Amino acid sequence: MSDALVQARGLRKAFGDVEAVRGIDVDVARGEVFGFLGPNGAGKSSTMRMIACVSPRTGGTLQVLGMDPGPDGPAIRARIGVVPQLDNLDVELTVRQNLQIYGRYFGLSRAHVRAKATELLEFAKLTDRADAAVEPLSGGMKRRLTIARALVNDPELLLLDEPTTGLDPQARHLLWERLYRLKREGVTQIITTHYMDEAEQLCDRLVVMDDGRIVAEGSPVELIERHATREVLELRFEPELRPTAAALAPLAERVEELPDRLLLYTADGEHAQAEVVRAGHRPLSALVRRASLEDVFLRLTGRSLVE
Known part of the structure:
Protein backbone atom coordinates (compact mmCIF):
# COMPACT_ATOMS: atom_id res chain seq x y z
CA MET A 1 0.00 0.00 0.00
CA SER A 2 1.50 3.33 -1.05
CA ASP A 3 -0.61 5.18 1.55
CA ALA A 4 0.03 2.70 4.38
CA LEU A 5 0.66 4.25 7.78
CA VAL A 6 1.79 0.87 9.11
CA GLN A 7 3.49 -1.79 7.03
CA ALA A 8 4.94 -5.03 8.38
CA ARG A 9 6.56 -7.92 6.55
CA GLY A 10 7.51 -11.15 8.28
CA LEU A 11 7.12 -9.44 11.67
CA ARG A 12 8.21 -11.61 14.59
CA LYS A 13 8.34 -11.26 18.36
CA ALA A 14 9.88 -13.84 20.69
CA PHE A 15 10.25 -13.93 24.45
CA GLY A 16 13.03 -16.41 24.99
CA ASP A 17 11.86 -19.69 23.49
CA VAL A 18 8.25 -18.49 23.20
CA GLU A 19 7.37 -16.99 19.82
CA ALA A 20 4.38 -14.68 20.35
CA VAL A 21 4.22 -13.30 16.79
CA ARG A 22 5.25 -15.67 14.00
CA GLY A 23 6.06 -13.76 10.82
CA ILE A 24 2.96 -11.72 9.99
CA ASP A 25 2.35 -9.26 7.12
CA VAL A 26 0.18 -6.21 7.85
CA ASP A 27 -0.82 -3.05 5.95
CA VAL A 28 -2.89 -0.29 7.56
CA ALA A 29 -4.11 2.46 5.22
CA ARG A 30 -4.51 6.09 6.19
CA GLY A 31 -7.99 6.85 7.54
CA GLU A 32 -9.15 3.29 8.13
CA VAL A 33 -10.04 1.41 11.29
CA PHE A 34 -8.01 -1.79 11.31
CA GLY A 35 -8.57 -4.61 13.76
CA PHE A 36 -6.63 -7.48 15.28
CA LEU A 37 -9.16 -10.11 16.31
CA GLY A 38 -8.30 -13.19 18.30
CA PRO A 39 -8.34 -15.01 21.62
CA ASN A 40 -6.11 -14.07 24.54
CA GLY A 41 -2.55 -15.09 23.79
CA ALA A 42 -2.95 -14.87 20.01
CA GLY A 43 -0.22 -12.21 19.69
CA LYS A 44 -2.40 -9.12 19.32
CA SER A 45 -0.95 -7.09 22.19
CA SER A 46 2.63 -8.06 21.30
CA THR A 47 2.04 -6.75 17.78
CA MET A 48 0.55 -3.53 19.11
CA ARG A 49 3.52 -2.95 21.41
CA MET A 50 5.89 -3.24 18.46
CA ILE A 51 3.81 -0.77 16.44
CA ALA A 52 3.74 1.58 19.45
CA CYS A 53 7.56 1.51 19.55
CA VAL A 54 7.75 0.22 23.13
CA SER A 55 8.84 -3.34 22.31
CA PRO A 56 11.59 -4.13 19.78
CA ARG A 57 10.83 -6.65 17.06
CA THR A 58 12.70 -9.93 16.94
CA GLY A 59 12.61 -10.23 13.17
CA GLY A 60 11.06 -8.94 9.96
CA THR A 61 10.52 -5.35 8.89
CA LEU A 62 8.19 -2.70 10.31
CA GLN A 63 7.43 0.81 9.12
CA VAL A 64 5.20 3.18 11.13
CA LEU A 65 4.42 6.60 9.61
CA GLY A 66 7.16 5.86 7.09
CA MET A 67 9.80 5.36 9.79
CA ASP A 68 11.57 2.46 11.47
CA PRO A 69 10.56 2.06 15.13
CA GLY A 70 14.12 1.06 16.00
CA PRO A 71 16.02 4.31 15.36
CA ASP A 72 12.93 6.53 14.97
CA GLY A 73 10.93 5.48 18.03
CA PRO A 74 10.76 8.93 19.70
CA ALA A 75 9.69 10.63 16.46
CA ILE A 76 6.95 8.04 15.92
CA ARG A 77 5.70 8.19 19.50
CA ALA A 78 5.30 11.97 19.21
CA ARG A 79 2.78 11.45 16.39
CA ILE A 80 0.70 8.55 17.72
CA GLY A 81 -1.77 8.03 20.54
CA VAL A 82 -1.88 4.88 22.65
CA VAL A 83 -4.76 3.50 24.73
CA PRO A 84 -3.30 0.62 26.77
CA GLN A 85 -5.24 -2.47 27.78
CA LEU A 86 -5.32 -1.32 31.41
CA ASP A 87 -5.98 2.31 32.38
CA ASN A 88 -2.86 3.99 33.74
CA LEU A 89 -4.31 7.34 34.77
CA ASP A 90 -2.76 9.42 37.55
CA VAL A 91 -5.31 8.98 40.32
CA GLU A 92 -3.76 11.78 42.38
CA LEU A 93 -4.73 14.33 39.72
CA THR A 94 -8.10 15.61 38.60
CA VAL A 95 -9.66 14.64 35.28
CA ARG A 96 -8.58 17.91 33.68
CA GLN A 97 -5.06 17.74 35.11
CA ASN A 98 -4.57 14.27 33.61
CA LEU A 99 -5.09 15.80 30.18
CA GLN A 100 -3.11 18.98 30.72
CA ILE A 101 -0.03 17.39 32.27
CA TYR A 102 0.06 14.63 29.65
CA GLY A 103 -0.08 17.28 26.93
CA ARG A 104 2.97 18.98 28.38
CA TYR A 105 4.99 15.80 27.80
CA PHE A 106 4.70 16.53 24.08
CA GLY A 107 6.11 20.04 24.50
CA LEU A 108 2.76 21.72 23.90
CA SER A 109 2.24 25.16 25.42
CA ARG A 110 0.14 25.63 28.54
CA ALA A 111 -2.40 27.69 26.62
CA HIS A 112 -2.71 25.00 23.96
CA VAL A 113 -3.16 22.12 26.41
CA ARG A 114 -5.75 24.09 28.40
CA ALA A 115 -7.81 24.64 25.25
CA LYS A 116 -7.24 21.05 24.11
CA ALA A 117 -8.28 19.67 27.50
CA THR A 118 -11.57 21.58 27.33
CA GLU A 119 -12.20 20.20 23.83
CA LEU A 120 -11.39 16.62 24.87
CA LEU A 121 -13.52 16.80 28.01
CA GLU A 122 -16.50 17.60 25.80
CA PHE A 123 -15.54 14.82 23.38
CA ALA A 124 -15.36 12.28 26.23
CA LYS A 125 -18.55 13.59 27.88
CA LEU A 126 -16.62 14.41 31.05
CA THR A 127 -17.04 18.18 31.20
CA ASP A 128 -19.10 17.95 34.39
CA ARG A 129 -16.34 15.86 35.99
CA ALA A 130 -13.45 18.06 34.89
CA ASP A 131 -12.33 19.01 38.40
CA ALA A 132 -13.21 15.70 40.05
CA ALA A 133 -10.69 13.16 41.26
CA VAL A 134 -10.05 10.21 38.97
CA GLU A 135 -10.29 7.39 41.49
CA PRO A 136 -14.10 7.52 42.09
CA LEU A 137 -14.92 7.55 38.36
CA SER A 138 -16.72 4.56 36.87
CA GLY A 139 -14.85 2.15 34.62
CA GLY A 140 -16.48 3.65 31.53
CA MET A 141 -15.51 7.19 32.54
CA LYS A 142 -11.91 6.17 33.17
CA ARG A 143 -11.78 4.46 29.78
CA ARG A 144 -13.14 7.58 28.04
CA LEU A 145 -10.57 9.71 29.86
CA THR A 146 -7.77 7.36 28.78
CA ILE A 147 -8.90 7.67 25.16
CA ALA A 148 -9.18 11.47 25.48
CA ARG A 149 -5.67 11.62 26.90
CA ALA A 150 -4.34 9.66 23.91
CA LEU A 151 -5.74 12.39 21.63
CA VAL A 152 -4.06 15.34 23.34
CA ASN A 153 -1.28 15.52 20.71
CA ASP A 154 -3.68 15.23 17.72
CA PRO A 155 -2.21 11.86 16.69
CA GLU A 156 -2.15 10.64 13.11
CA LEU A 157 -2.50 7.08 14.37
CA LEU A 158 -4.46 5.87 17.42
CA LEU A 159 -3.69 2.45 18.92
CA LEU A 160 -6.36 0.90 21.16
CA ASP A 161 -5.61 -2.34 22.98
CA GLU A 162 -8.82 -4.09 24.13
CA PRO A 163 -10.59 -0.71 24.55
CA THR A 164 -13.85 -1.99 26.08
CA THR A 165 -12.85 -5.07 28.08
CA GLY A 166 -14.75 -5.20 31.36
CA LEU A 167 -17.23 -2.44 30.54
CA ASP A 168 -21.01 -2.77 30.71
CA PRO A 169 -23.02 -2.60 27.45
CA GLN A 170 -23.98 1.06 27.87
CA ALA A 171 -20.35 2.13 28.37
CA ARG A 172 -19.21 0.00 25.44
CA HIS A 173 -21.71 1.55 23.05
CA LEU A 174 -20.81 5.07 24.16
CA LEU A 175 -17.13 4.31 23.49
CA TRP A 176 -18.03 2.90 20.07
CA GLU A 177 -19.82 6.15 19.26
CA ARG A 178 -16.76 8.17 20.30
CA LEU A 179 -14.45 6.00 18.17
CA TYR A 180 -16.78 6.26 15.18
CA ARG A 181 -16.67 10.03 15.53
CA LEU A 182 -12.87 9.90 15.39
CA LYS A 183 -13.10 7.80 12.24
CA ARG A 184 -15.30 10.45 10.59
CA GLU A 185 -12.64 13.01 11.51
CA GLY A 186 -10.01 10.97 9.66
CA VAL A 187 -8.08 9.48 12.57
CA THR A 188 -6.52 6.15 11.60
CA GLN A 189 -7.16 3.54 14.29
CA ILE A 190 -5.77 0.11 15.08
CA ILE A 191 -7.85 -1.88 17.55
CA THR A 192 -7.20 -5.22 19.22
CA THR A 193 -10.21 -7.06 20.57
CA HIS A 194 -11.57 -10.52 21.29
CA TYR A 195 -15.16 -9.21 21.06
CA MET A 196 -16.64 -10.22 17.73
CA ASP A 197 -19.44 -7.65 17.75
CA GLU A 198 -16.92 -4.87 18.47
CA ALA A 199 -14.78 -5.82 15.49
CA GLU A 200 -17.86 -6.08 13.27
CA GLN A 201 -19.13 -2.65 14.39
CA LEU A 202 -15.86 -0.70 14.24
CA CYS A 203 -13.43 -2.19 11.74
CA ASP A 204 -13.14 -1.49 8.03
CA ARG A 205 -10.67 -4.36 7.74
CA LEU A 206 -9.27 -6.85 10.20
CA VAL A 207 -7.08 -9.87 10.59
CA VAL A 208 -7.89 -12.91 12.69
CA MET A 209 -4.86 -14.04 14.69
CA ASP A 210 -4.35 -17.38 16.37
CA ASP A 211 -1.17 -18.68 17.98
CA GLY A 212 0.89 -15.76 16.68
CA ARG A 213 -0.19 -16.13 13.05
CA ILE A 214 -2.73 -14.43 10.78
CA VAL A 215 -5.29 -17.01 9.71
CA ALA A 216 -7.65 -14.70 7.77
CA GLU A 217 -7.84 -11.10 6.54
CA GLY A 218 -10.56 -8.91 5.03
CA SER A 219 -13.54 -6.75 5.85
CA PRO A 220 -16.10 -8.19 8.30
CA VAL A 221 -18.52 -8.83 5.42
CA GLU A 222 -15.82 -10.50 3.32
CA LEU A 223 -14.76 -12.78 6.17
CA ILE A 224 -18.35 -13.84 6.87
CA GLU A 225 -18.99 -14.56 3.20
CA ARG A 226 -15.73 -16.49 2.88
CA HIS A 227 -15.84 -18.60 6.03
CA ALA A 228 -19.51 -18.93 6.98
Missing part, protein backbone atom coordinates in the same frame (compact mmCIF):
# COMPACT_ATOMS: atom_id res chain seq x y z
CA THR A 229 -22.91 -19.54 5.39
CA ARG A 230 -25.75 -17.06 4.95
CA GLU A 231 -27.66 -18.30 8.02
CA VAL A 232 -27.06 -20.31 11.17
CA LEU A 233 -29.60 -22.50 12.93
CA GLU A 234 -28.98 -22.79 16.68
CA LEU A 235 -30.54 -25.84 18.32
CA ARG A 236 -30.75 -26.74 22.02
CA PHE A 237 -31.83 -30.20 23.21
CA GLU A 238 -32.48 -32.07 26.40
CA PRO A 239 -29.11 -33.74 27.16
CA GLU A 240 -30.48 -37.25 26.81
CA LEU A 241 -32.19 -36.42 23.48
CA ARG A 242 -29.34 -34.44 21.91
CA PRO A 243 -28.27 -35.87 18.54
CA THR A 244 -24.65 -36.02 17.51
CA ALA A 245 -23.18 -33.58 15.02
CA ALA A 246 -22.69 -36.49 12.65
CA ALA A 247 -26.41 -37.30 12.78
CA LEU A 248 -27.30 -33.76 11.67
CA ALA A 249 -24.44 -33.36 9.18
CA PRO A 250 -26.56 -34.34 6.11
CA LEU A 251 -28.98 -31.48 6.91
CA ALA A 252 -26.50 -28.59 6.70
CA GLU A 253 -23.30 -27.51 5.02
CA ARG A 254 -21.49 -27.77 8.35
CA VAL A 255 -22.40 -28.57 11.96
CA GLU A 256 -20.55 -27.02 14.92
CA GLU A 257 -20.96 -28.73 18.30
CA LEU A 258 -20.79 -26.46 21.35
CA PRO A 259 -21.33 -27.44 25.01
CA ASP A 260 -24.83 -26.00 25.17
CA ARG A 261 -26.06 -26.11 21.57
CA LEU A 262 -25.55 -27.29 18.01
CA LEU A 263 -24.96 -24.80 15.19
CA LEU A 264 -26.11 -25.75 11.70
CA TYR A 265 -24.55 -23.60 8.97
CA THR A 266 -26.88 -23.38 5.99
CA ALA A 267 -28.21 -21.07 3.29
CA ASP A 268 -31.77 -21.49 4.60
CA GLY A 269 -32.17 -21.86 8.36
CA GLU A 270 -35.95 -22.42 8.33
CA HIS A 271 -35.64 -25.19 5.78
CA ALA A 272 -32.90 -26.83 7.85
CA GLN A 273 -35.09 -26.59 10.96
CA ALA A 274 -37.95 -28.33 9.16
CA GLU A 275 -35.57 -31.08 8.03
CA VAL A 276 -34.35 -31.57 11.61
CA VAL A 277 -37.95 -32.09 12.81
CA ARG A 278 -38.72 -34.32 9.83
CA ALA A 279 -35.74 -36.50 10.80
CA GLY A 280 -37.38 -37.10 14.19
CA HIS A 281 -35.37 -34.72 16.38
CA ARG A 282 -37.20 -32.49 18.87
CA PRO A 283 -35.13 -29.48 19.98
CA LEU A 284 -36.04 -27.52 23.10
CA SER A 285 -35.45 -24.29 21.17
CA ALA A 286 -34.46 -23.24 17.68
CA LEU A 287 -33.10 -19.90 16.50
CA VAL A 288 -32.38 -18.86 12.93
CA ARG A 289 -29.96 -15.94 12.59
CA ARG A 290 -27.55 -14.39 10.12
CA ALA A 291 -23.94 -15.56 10.30
CA SER A 292 -21.54 -13.31 12.24
CA LEU A 293 -17.85 -12.83 12.92
CA GLU A 294 -18.19 -15.11 15.93
CA ASP A 295 -18.99 -17.93 13.54
CA VAL A 296 -15.89 -17.06 11.51
CA PHE A 297 -13.85 -17.04 14.71
CA LEU A 298 -15.08 -20.48 15.74
CA ARG A 299 -14.41 -21.85 12.26
CA LEU A 300 -10.85 -20.51 12.11
CA THR A 301 -9.62 -21.00 15.67
CA GLY A 302 -11.83 -23.78 16.99
CA ARG A 303 -12.16 -21.96 20.30
CA SER A 304 -14.94 -20.33 22.30
CA LEU A 305 -15.47 -16.57 22.07
CA VAL A 306 -13.31 -15.67 25.09
CA GLU A 307 -10.68 -17.79 26.82
